[in-house]
Amino acid sequence: MAREKKIHIVILGLLNHEDLTGYDIKKRIDEAIRFFWNGSFGNIYPALKELEEDKLVKSSSATEGAREKITYHITAKGKKALDAWLGKTQASNELRYETLLKIFFAGASDRETAYRNIEVFEEEVRQDLNILKMHRRALEPIKEEEDHLYYYLTASFGVDTYEAYLKWCEKAKKMLKG
C-alpha cells in the first residue's frame, strides 16, 4: 500500500466480509470494533478515497431518489494488502484511560472525588459489559464456524477484561472506604 493508516486496515477488513458504504462502516465499527478500535467519519471518508486511488477498493454509486449512496467493494489487490498486514506480527497496543489518570492523580484531591470517579467508570463498564455479553451469547452456538470464531474471540476478550475491571472497581472502592 502506498499509504498505510490503521483505518485503511479496518475498512479493508470489513469490506472483505461485505460491501459497505462509509456510513455502514462507521456503524459496524460502533457495533463491534469500538471496544478495541475506533473510527470517525473524519477519517473514514478520506480513507475510502485513498483506498480507491490505490485500487484497493472499488466504488459504485447509486442514487435512490434524490439521495446518493456510494458502496465500496474490496479488490484482489485490497485482499492482498489486508493479508500482508495480518501476517506482520508486530502490533501496537495503546490505552487511554482518563479514569485511571484521575485515580493516579487523585492525591491532589480528596477520597470522595476518587470514589465518585470509580463509580462513574463502573457504571459505564457495566453497560458495555452487557452489550459484549449479548454479542458473545449470540455467537456461542455458531463459534465453530470459521467466519464467526474470530468475532467470538474478540467479544470474549471484551467480556473477560471488563469483568476484571469490575472486580478492580470493587477492590478499589473498598480500599478508599477503609
Add this chain to the structure above:
Amino acid sequence: MAREKKIHIVILGLLNHEDLTGYDIKKRIDEAIRFFWNGSFGNIYPALKELEEDKLVKSSSATEGAREKITYHITAKGKKALDAWLGKTQASNELRYETLLKIFFAGASDRETAYRNIEVFEEEVRQDLNILKMHRRALEPIKEEEDHLYYYLTASFGVDTYEAYLKWCEKAKKMLKG
C-alpha cells in the same frame, strides 16, 4: 484553562508532586503512566510552553556547564485547574488494540497467523505484567500512605487486567488449536 489538552493534565498532575523538566516528565510517563496514558516530546514541550503562558506553571532555567535545563513548577492557579479537572466525573476511556484488530479480521487469513499474533501479544503482556507486579510489590507496604495509595491502585488495575489478558490468550490459543 484557556486550552485544555489531556497532556496538560498529565503534566500538572506530575508537577503537583515535584518539580520536573520536560525530559523528566517523559520519563515519569514511561515509567508509571504509559500503562494507561502516553506522552511524547512532540506534545510535552509545546504543552509546557502553553501552560506557562496560561500561568499554570512557572519555569526556571539553569545552565550546568554548557547545558541548559528548564525546570517547571506548578502554580496555585495550576493546582486549581488540576483540582477542577479531577472533580469532573466524565471521562473518556479508549483502547487501541492492534492485536485485537488482527484477531477480529483473522478470518481473511489462516489460523496459524492468528495463533502467532496471539503469541506475540502474550509475550508483550507477560513482560509488562512483570514490571507492573514489581511496582505493586514495592507499593504494597506503603499503600496506607495517602500519597502512595493511588499509585498502588493504578498498578493493581494494570496487574488485574493484564492477568485477564493472559487468561484470554490461553483460551483463545486452545480454541484455535481445537
Add this chain to the structure above:
DNA sequence: CGTATTATATATCAAACAGATATATCAAAA
C-alpha cells in the same frame, strides 16, 4: 395530517497526538 425527531449519508476542519528526526551535551564503559 402535519410536524418533530431520529436515522441515513457524505463531507470537511481544527485541534490533539504519535512517531520520527534533529541537535547537542555529558557520563560511562570498552
Add this chain to the structure above:
DNA sequence: TTTTGATATATCTGTTTGATATATAATACG
C-alpha cells in the same frame, strides 16, 4: 579514546478525534 547510552530541548509530518455542516428519508407522536 572513542563509542555508546543517557540527558535535554525542539520541531515536523502524518494520523486520528471530535465537532460541525448539509441534506434526505423514515418514523413516531400528538
